Amino acid sequence: MSKREDQYVVTQNACNLCTPLGASLAFKGVSGGITLLHGSQGCSTYIRRYMISHFKEPIDIASSNFSEEAAVFGGSSNLKAALKNVISQYSPSFIGVATTCLSETIGDDVPRLLREFERENPEITTKLAHVSTPAYRGTHADGFHAAVRAIVETFAEGGDKEDAVSIFSAMISPEDIRYLRRATESFGIKPIIIPDYSDTLDGSMWTEYHGIPEGGSTVEEISSVGRSLASVELGLISSEAKSAGGYLASRFGIERKRMRIPVGVEASDEFFNTLAMISGKPINKYYARERGRLIDAYTDGHKYIFEKRCAVYGEEDFVVSMAAFLCEIGIIPAVCVSGGRSGRLERVLREIIPTFDEMGIAVKDGGDYTDLEELSVLQEVDFFLGASKAYKSSRKLNKPLIRVGFPIHDRFGAARITSLGYSGTNALFDRIVNMVIETRQESSSVGYSYI
């Protein structure tokens, strides 16, 4: 069972966002960088609003602000005027230019326009990168990965190897990015995390306005990914031809280690073992103890959660990593839904979950929240795991929702939610166990004070 009976006719409460949003998020990870969307004013304003409601931080995204004339005669002058105005107002060291469905449909040749702009304005030192992100092709996750690849393709330079590892993460929280950094540094090697929005989207307060907040990987650091020891790519969905790690492998012969997002013991082990192999150093005791505490927690909590049924949804890589983690702790990922349409979701899930068929997992890619709700009823799930947008279904079906991922619009502290590595997994595991305990406590007339 992997499809609703009625075939696709209309998207009802979409479980994905448009490609420029993903690109805008990725560009937030470049130091001194700002995104310019080549399209209507609404694209940038809506995306800003959507991201601000999650991160609770100011997020500036510029727009080339198409007019009717531009739509007819081409957006060249709008784009160039926008670049100039962004440069004069923000003094950015980097501008990530992402297209929209509008500029793509009229066929603006943005790479050519950017080259022209650089030629016409030789005094300008701001670096430019372009990514093609029409909303009718792919989802926000595709836009995210395409922007990461665009950054790397634009700036990576080869040369003598450096003691660094390139890490291409998925759409993870700022707190999880900080974890990846600490974990990698514990091996004595330098992590170049792309994108690193851990400070730009979760920073401290200001005395004056910073259109471009401090933080992110610098263009120099990004250029050095071409000389790193290896690349670690978190996510199994995007193809080598489209990923930044794939580019480094083919262009500079840099070894590409690909794994799912490290949630759970197995996936975290793979991440730490890979870093140990790349650095030639053993895993730091600190992390070994973290691992020990996580397994201890697993045993303490296992019984509460065994064979509970979960609906997990979101970006395909998110779904894959969470489903594998749930299996690891004895929960059945009974429903797996993504708005993504890579065509690989079910295959990847089958590869990492040997008991896929026995568990009767329902998978739906290219799905929406209506699919999620219908499948969750059919599959009799006990709880939801993912973004806050399943709240309506959770409320309707009276099944709890564990909020993790993007977006979280109805809770506080989304930027600091952790699920990666041993300690992040432990935090998530605690939340799941407590959710089950709370449900039991609340639904009992006894009023247990020990459970």
Place this chain on the structure above:
Amino acid sequence: MKTFLEERKNQIFQKDGNKFDMVCETKSVAGSVSQRACVFCGSRVVLYPIADALHIVHGPIGCAAYTWDIRGSLSSGVSLHRLSFSTDLKETDVIYGGEKKLYEALIYLIKKHSPKAAFVYATCIIGLIGDDVSAVCKKVTGETGIDVIPVHSEGFKGTKKDGYRAACDAINTLIGTSDTKGISKHSINILGEFNLAGEAWIIKDYYERMGVEVVSTMTGDGRVDDIRRAHGASLNVVQCSGSMTSLAKLMEERFGIPYIRVSYFGIEDMSEALYDVAEHFSDKPSIMKEATKIVREEVSSLYLKLKKYRQALEGKKAAIYVGGAFKAFSLIKALKYLGMRTVLAGSQTGNKQDYETLEELCDEGTIIVDDSNPTELSRCILEKDADLFIGGVKERPLAYKLGIGFCDHNHERKIALAGYVGMLNFAREVYSSVMSPVWKFTPRKQNNLRSDV
């Protein structure tokens, strides 16, 4: 960092007794980070609260996803408006056209949800790929008997204001399509009230207590059948003048219904909104009598409740940046009532006349801006040392990041700020942010940490 773009110098003024000539109602400058959205946004916010209509966004997924359940517009019953429907166009649709997909989507959704009408929002690329949305709508109307109304809201075809107009045009096609039998001579339509946090209910209750019949509210807690007979009302009462004045004008032309502009924010404007309606119905003196009674009762009970807040907030400084200028007028007055001074006032879509009124209302030294951006706004609020920023979700982090209190006065608010009870809520909202002890830790106030950063 350079603060002001040269192109914007005629959109920022400081009241200083000199000539004041705001350049407004223009497209945003390319590359500025405008707080505005687009034509589609304008249409979507106006039509969104019509709860028994189907709203389907024709285009790629973004526009529908970002506006799913975006407003706090409540419904007293059916809530179709809180669902997000999109034709979710893909590359092949862009090449071969999306008409068939739109047709199938409409047929499916109308069968599934039995709406009273359907609005089809055309987004950016629809015009470019040549879909004949009107023809599809007509066909579906013919087949289902449900009015399917195209909303021409391609994002790039103007500003948010053009979107308002497109929405008004869409509503206009419904008005006058039903019987007006039984509607009282003393009746109104409430326009430009979107029932955020139940505000339309508060306002409607006042008017009904006065003995005035409310035929329809457009569009808060809106119902298609009410809109169809809206032309039976004797007066249109227009709030949020930016969004729905054009509909009031259309109704004046078509049906000879006069309109008045009102605001429900703050004691002064709220009372005026009741008195103005009562005055219009001067042939029935009991209406004015009731209005006076409501105002007296509400104001006297409010006065005592507001005392605590006024004492605390006296002398504090506020910055206002909102969508429509009309709201800014009321806020300045309401803040004044709380003893607060407005040091910055601006809007996304004000017109020349609006800005002249704003200037009259403001004290010397107040900065007035049109279609501003985060850089300008921050510079101004810091320069003026504001204690409070009133705006929407995009302005909130800006205020907080700089250590300034904030009050959400936009579409997403969950607390009613209209009416007399709204004034009390507003005071509480302002108080609970401005008076919080946390500001003392912010770098703007102090920095005692011994740190190397």
